[in-house]
Amino acid sequence: MGAEVVIEGLSKSFGKQAIWRDVTLTLPPGEVSAMLGPSGTGKSVFLKSMIGLLKPDKGRCMINGVDIVTCSEHQLYEVRKLFGVLFQDGALFGSMNLYDNVAFPLREHTKKSETEVRRIVLEKLEMTGLNGADKKLPGEISGGMRKRAGLARALVLDPQIILVDEPDSGLDPVRTTYISQLFLDVNAQIDATFLIVTHNINLARTVPDNLGMLFRKELVMFGPREVLLTSEEPVVKQFLNGKMDGPIGMSEEKDSAQLAAERAMFEAGHHSGGVEDVSGVPPQMQPTPGVPTRMGAVRRKDRVMQILSGLPHEAQQSIIESLSPEEQQRYGVRPQRLAAAGHRSAPQNDGPMPNHHQGQLPDDQVASIPHPGRPGNHRLRPHDPGSGGA
Numbered sequence: 001m002g003a004e005v006v007i008e009g010l011s012k013s014f015g016k017q018a019i020w021r022d023v024t025l026t027l028p029p030g031e032v033s034a035m036l037g038p039s040g041t042g043k044s045v046f047l048k049s050m051i052g053l054l055k056p057d058k059g060r061c062m063i064n065g066v067d068i069v070t071c072s073e074h075q076l077y078e079v080r081k082l083f084g085v086l087f088q089d090g091a092l093f094g095s096m097n098l099y100d101n102v103a104f105p106l107r108e109h110t111k112k113s114e115t116e117v118r119r120i121v122l123e124k125l126e127m128t129g130l131n132g133a134d135k136k137l138p139g140e141i142s143g144g145m146r147k148r149a150g151l152a153r154a155l156v157l158d159p160q161i162i163l164v165d166e167p168d169s170g171l172d173p174v175r176t177t178y179i180s181q182l183f184l185d186v187n188a189q190i191d192a193t194f195l196i197v198t199h200n201i202n203l204a205r206t207v208p209d210n211l212g213m214l215f216r217k218e219l220v221m222f223g224p225r226e227v228l229l230t231s232e233e234p235v236v237k238q239f240l241n242g243k244m245d246g247p248i249g250m251s252e253e254k255d256s257a258q259l260a261a262e263r264a265m266f267e268a269g270h271h272s273g274g275v276e277d278v279s280g281v282p283p284q285m286q287p288t289p290g291v292p293t294r295m296g297a298v299r300r301k302d303r304v305m306q307i308l309s310g311l312p313h314e315a316q317q318s319i320i321e322s323l324s325p326e327e328q329q330r331y332g333v334r335p336q337r338l339a340a341a342g343h344r345s346a347p348q349n350d351g352p353m354p355n356h357h358q359g360q361l362p363d364d365q366v367a368s369i370p371h372p373g374r375p376g377n378h379r380l381r382p383h384d385p386g387s388g389g390a
């Protein structure tokens with residue numbers, strides 16, 4: 001199983017420029033998480049801080065019991081071997097063919113024989129759909145193939161954590177979906193923990209188990225995908241819809257005067273761009289038929305059911321609706337709204353079904369579902385324990 005990453009109070013600045021502060025979250029082992037955020041909010045800096053390429057000013061980043069913020073160089077070297085990183089352009093060596101590019105980490109960091117290297121390289125090339133492309137140079141293949149080759153190279157040392165920086169950059173929407181499918185298939189095959197940094201809303205809505213967002217030098221939220229996708233936070237809604245109308249501006253954020261001037265313009269009928277219909281929680285992409293079950297997704301289901309009562313009401317309902325009738329029965333929950341004629345009905349029930357049979361979880365670990373008006377039905381705060389992945 002992939003490693004858990006526990007981040008507590010992490011802050012990073014360059015000189016006087018604070019990039020983000022007090023970031024606290026947990027990447028649950030073997031699950032796929034994604035981090036959204038407007039350009040320049042420090043998502044790439046966050047990834048680089050996680051692998052110790054940049055040193056945070058304070059806070060902790062615990063991986064297999066080692067805090068990479070304070071550990072020795074030797075420990076950092078060892079921890080880095082747990083990571084596979086897919087950079088935006090694949091970061092391939094232009095003068096080497098794909099075979100040598102993918103073999104590079106094995107030749108650098110292990111004493112494996114060339115026979116063993118060959119077996120591993122061909123296996124990873126096949127896993128990423130690059131059979132027969134081993135002799136090509138990076139300059140001779142498409143952007144999508146370069147990214148897949150970058151992923152093949154990231155996989156050769158059997159990483160427990162895979163970091164992906166903007167996988168959609170330079171790709172059309174269809175190729176972006178194909179690479180997303182590949183991430184889920186690889187996740188199913190090796191059960192590594194994934195963190196994907198992206199601006200891509202389709203990917204964010206359909207791929208990860210968990211979603212977070214950085215804005216105004218803070219982690220706005222992080223938790224099960226349903227929490228962010230049903231959030232009423234203006235910055236989250238604006239980002240998902242890609243509109244000009246909202247707190248995010250041309251550079252990073254707007255002041256109140258600009259906000260008011262733009263509001264007046266949009267109220268007078270100027271198109272604020274973007275689309276209206278990016279709302280709700282679409283079904284999550286699944287591994288390709290024939291690929292093993294994603295164990296991260298199986299564990300995630302139990303994990304989320306344990307923290308369910310601490311999540312906002314809309315997120316709870318979306319989670320319950322995403323369960324099959326058998327799973328709802330096993331966890332002892334029932335949707336409170338029914339999809340009828342395209343809109344939602346009023347709540348129908350306020351708790352677990354009587355005489356329910358629980359699923360994988362023991363009875364005392366399944367969260368009961370609070371009534372919409374009852375305490376416990378609060379908005380997820382950035383540092384809510386439930387937000388970090390329990």
Ligand SMILES: Nc1ncnc2c1ncn2[C@@H]1O[C@H](COP(=O)(O)OP(=O)(O)OP(=O)(O)O)[C@@H](O)[C@H]1O
Pocket residue numbers: 014019037038039040041042043044045046
């Ligand atoms: N090594 C560095 N030294 C100084 N400033 C840096 C360094 N690396 C990044 N920055 C600054 O940190 C800020 C965040 O950069 P980063 O690339 O992480 O943003 P991002 O959210 O990934 O943006 P994008 O979505 O556009 O890629 C930027 O203002 C950038 O100029």
